[in-house]
Amino acid sequence: MKRQLIAAVGVAAMVVGIAACGSSAKKDDNAGKSASGKTVTMWLMSGSAPQAWQDGVKADFEAAYPGAKLNIQIQPWDNIGQKITTALSDGSVDVLEVGNTQTAGYASTGGLMDLTSAKADLGGNDWTPSLNTSAVFDGKQYAAPWYYTNRVVIYNKALWTKAGITAPPTTLDEFYGDLDKLKASGVPNPIYLPGQEWYTYFGLLAGEGGQIAKQDGGKWVGNLESPEAKDAFATYQKLQSYSTAPKDKDEATPQQSTLFPKGDIGSMIGVGWEAPAPKDMPAENVGYFPIPGKTADKPSGVFLGGSNLAAAQDSKNPDLAKGLLKIALSDKYESLMASSGQFPNKSSLNSLANTPFAQAALKGAVNGAITPNLANWSNVENPPAPIKEFMTAVLQGADYDSTAKKYDGQITDLLGQKQ
Incomplete structure (x- = not known):
């Protein structure tokens, strides 16, 4: 996550309306033959994304990149650190969910793709700044904020x-x-x-x-x-x-x-x-x-727990990985996360987080806190x-x-x- 105490992303001011979101599955005409026959592997953690989110992202990705396949794999949180380290080093994962307390550690060792130049295209100009802090290391954008939640x-x-x-x-x-x-x-x-x-x-x-x-x-x-x-x-x-x-x-x-x-x-x-x-x-x-x-x-x-989405530096499909991130982080799918009880990466979408759990969590989030955004913090958690x-x-x-x-x-x- 990020530094110690924050203003909990201005929760009191976050609940505002949003217009209906359209499909993000515009066909990428530049993909052409470059996507055909390729499989992009995405790791998500157990309990994060509802099945409707997974199914929709898969369908939209494969529609946008004809011939490509998306393989979503669900991983347990227990002892995930070493498994991610191995996957990042051998190139067996393209896009992955990373806990916001862990992102700096993976970025510091060169495991994550530098997304700084892609930030605007991914929608980053509208990300809630306090949530984005954990996705930045040494001044560079190594991940994108996906969602946060609290107990x-x-x-x-x-x-x-x-x-x-x-x-x-x-x-x-x-x-x-x-x-x-x-x-x-x-x-x-x-x-x-x-x-x-x-x-x-x-x-x-x-x-x-x-x-x-x-x-x-x-x-x-x-x-x-x-x-x-x-x-x-x-x-x-x-x-x-x-x-x-x-x-x-x-x-x-x-x-x-x-x-x-x-x-x-x-x-x-x-x-x-x-x-x-x-x-x-x-x-x-x-x-x-x-x-x-x-x-x-x-x-x-x-x-204030939560996760970022990142692309592996050694992804065998770097352009497809960034294309997948753009779809996954779109308002369409951030809205779906919100409606399932998570809090999305844009404060303008938080009004959709209206489940009984979310209403209780929003009240507590005003006093939210996060761990230091340090490369070595994962050493303390592991x-x-x-x-x-x-x-x-x-x-x-x-x-x-x-x-x-x-x-x-x-x-x-x-x-x-x-x-």
Whole structure:
């Protein structure tokens, strides 16, 4: 993603209307025989693009480039870093989704195509500037912002009603009280919150006005020892005390979205795609609200997660890769992302993000935060993942201050490694 705290892409001013978008599948008369028989491989991450988006982009691309084929492959997020590194080095992928916290790392090692000269043609003059920051490295455009999202509380309305709760909480104290009521009513997990869900912790830290890493004397260092980080962790620890989720696992181990529909979890903190599908739980039983803050007028801070689309530097089909990006990033398909609950790369399209999840997420995004836009940030996220290890250690009883000092040292070392 980008720097620490931003104005969350001016969310309050983003909800404006948009005219209907036409097809982006204009035939490329210059493609001719150059496209015939070629296959462009596109990697997307699990949970990002709805099937209608995939089907439409494929149809429009193959119509625009007669004879070419688009092969969309869905990849899991777990341990994706090494897989992308390998694919970029051997040229087995042409266009790929890259997490906005990871883009700078892949750009710095030469894996991504420089799109600076193509930015205007891709629609970049209208991209929301704050979202585009993570797609730029060393002054050059190495990717395009695709979508962003943030976490909200997803709750089981039936369990909350049974516990006598009539309205979602607006403060943390009210939230704790509701979790107590759920527990008293026999719900084994008033909230499902694994010990290593660092995205939620990151957001709580942002809400305290803190940073997970900071600049000190010209270098980036870990900042878990700060008072803000300690206060945020106290909130996280209290929320986690209402959960039987493992303290040494994250939200994907096991995937919390598979557990929630079983009906014995009162709430969880997640992104839109983690909410149960209607076939697994009736839509009327699923509710959403922003993660509450200390006061009713200000929700908790949140991690502004999201993804960019990039082309591989060693793509065997560089012109087709840029053509695919133009179609995928068009208003037609950004609008489809918005209508499915994601937030698109242009603020003018955000009014289409009107699902119950999106409405809750927009309220929280006002206090959004992102990681530093550093080439080495992926070192911190990838195994051994010192932030996750730190969280587990403290939740299992380790002294906060000494443990924070230990892992701040590890974060500082990882941020200082040469590429």
